[in-house]
Amino acid sequence: MIRRLLSGDPPRSTVLAVLLVLIVAALAAAPFLFPGPKSLAVAAKILVFVILVASYDLLLGYTGIVSFAHTMFFGIGAYGVAIASVRLEPGWTAVFSGVAGGLAVSLAFALLIGLASLRVRAIFYAMITLAVAAAFQTLVSQLSDLTGGEDGLNFKVPQMLRPAFRPLSEPLFGVTIDGRIITYYLIAAVSVVLFLMLLRIVNSPFGRVLQAIRENPFRAEAIGYRTVLYRSLSNLLAAAFATLAGAMYALWLRYNGPDTSLSFEIMLNILLMLVIGGMGTMYGAVVGASLFVFAQSYLQDGLHVIHDAVADVAPLALLFEPDRWLLWLGILFVVSVYYFPSGIAGQLRERARGR
Structure with missing residues (x-):
């Protein structure tokens, strides 16, 4: 049952499996084990960045595409929820409308970037995505009537996700259940579903083709696979998952601005988390995001x-x-890379395979 849930790709290392179980257990019980606003905010950020890093792993670790525009899709998802919640009546209709609008915009951008740039060499594609991401951040800052400019947007979330909402009159295990706790577990549930979907994608025949393209795109093309099509689809999928991660982050913060979801620092952090955890493993996203x-x-x-x-x-x-x-x-970071050159998850799996 667990093997089917993990799409036939278990951790394959006892140490890695134990580490993942400890991380998942700590995140599942975080509101009760580590009560307090800061610890809950850290746990929620870990959940969001697990999906963001895993979506980038699909792009870089499994397809071999180096993109610096990943935070753009993350920001589009966050701004979609923020703008819809400001313009419409605060509620679930605004949230779903914002997510749908963010996905539509992200997929359109990803398709345009992919079709226009994926035929060029890797270094030129990376530079193109960097330029597009910088231009988009500048555009968002200038469209102050829509995005709030540099100040960003504060917005209201649905009633049951607000801190004042109290579904239980008495504390549960010493913790008062309010809208923030409900928001946290909503994000946790969505993150689990999205991560299992990503795990299924990379272990499907489609995922195997992506790995073949990563290893040798010319050979993959020679045996009949249209590499541009597969790389474009990978770009679209990664953008969609990053958009959903951005929507969850905005829902947690009840705010979004350029520095919150579009800064280049976030892109660097994603790369660091992926390198620490291990590229091309998916499980590395969980380990890297949690530790970082x-x-x-x-x-x-x-x-x-x-x-x-x-x-x-x-x-x-x-x-x-x-x-x-x-x-x-x-x-x-230097110590982790020195002792785990393939990332923590990647190195542990290699050692288990060697034994």
Whole structure:
């Protein structure tokens, strides 16, 4: 049953399986194990970025397409929900209309970019997508009447997703169930479904063709596969999943702006998460997103504790200064790449296959 649910592609490594179970269990019980707004926000961000990174893995890890426009589709999904919720009566109709509109715009952009650019060499395609993403971010900032410009858009969500909504009069396991908890579990349920869909796609005959194109596009073309068509379909699918991730993120934040979903920093973070987790594994998205978002959110707090403990030792206190958390994040990334050159999930699967 579990094997069928995982589309015939289990983790294949006991260590990886245990790590995935621990991550899933922690995310499933996060509102009760780690009560508090910050921990819940971190868990929700992990869920969203698992889907965002997994969708980029479909593009880069399985098809071999290097694109810097992935955050554009993420932002389109977020802006779709935000604009619809502002322009229409706040409710589920606005949310679904925003998601549908975001998907339509994303697929149109992905199709145009794919048909116009996928025949060129990889480096030129990457530069084209970078230029398109930068132009789109500038356009969004200038269309202030529609997008709110640099200030972004604040909007209302459906009644049952608002913090004031209380379906239960008494706390459950010591936690008050409100609209934020419901929103979190809604995002969790959608993320599980989307991840299983991506896992099914990459393990289907279509996914096998994508991997063949990644390994040798000329050979794939020679045996009869239209590589441009398959690469375009991969581009469309990745854009659709990124759009849905953006819609979930906007629904959680109840806000969206250029820096929230369109910044190039997010694109760099996606690449880091994918490299840390492991490209071409899908499971690497879960591991990479969880570790990176957790470190990004709590590393500075951890350094603050260490800094206070070694405050009397000047060199150590200087080294563990909380403001240097980005330096330590970079060190952790270098160490992870050194010991896991194929990513954590990829390296664990290779070791299990070797044994």
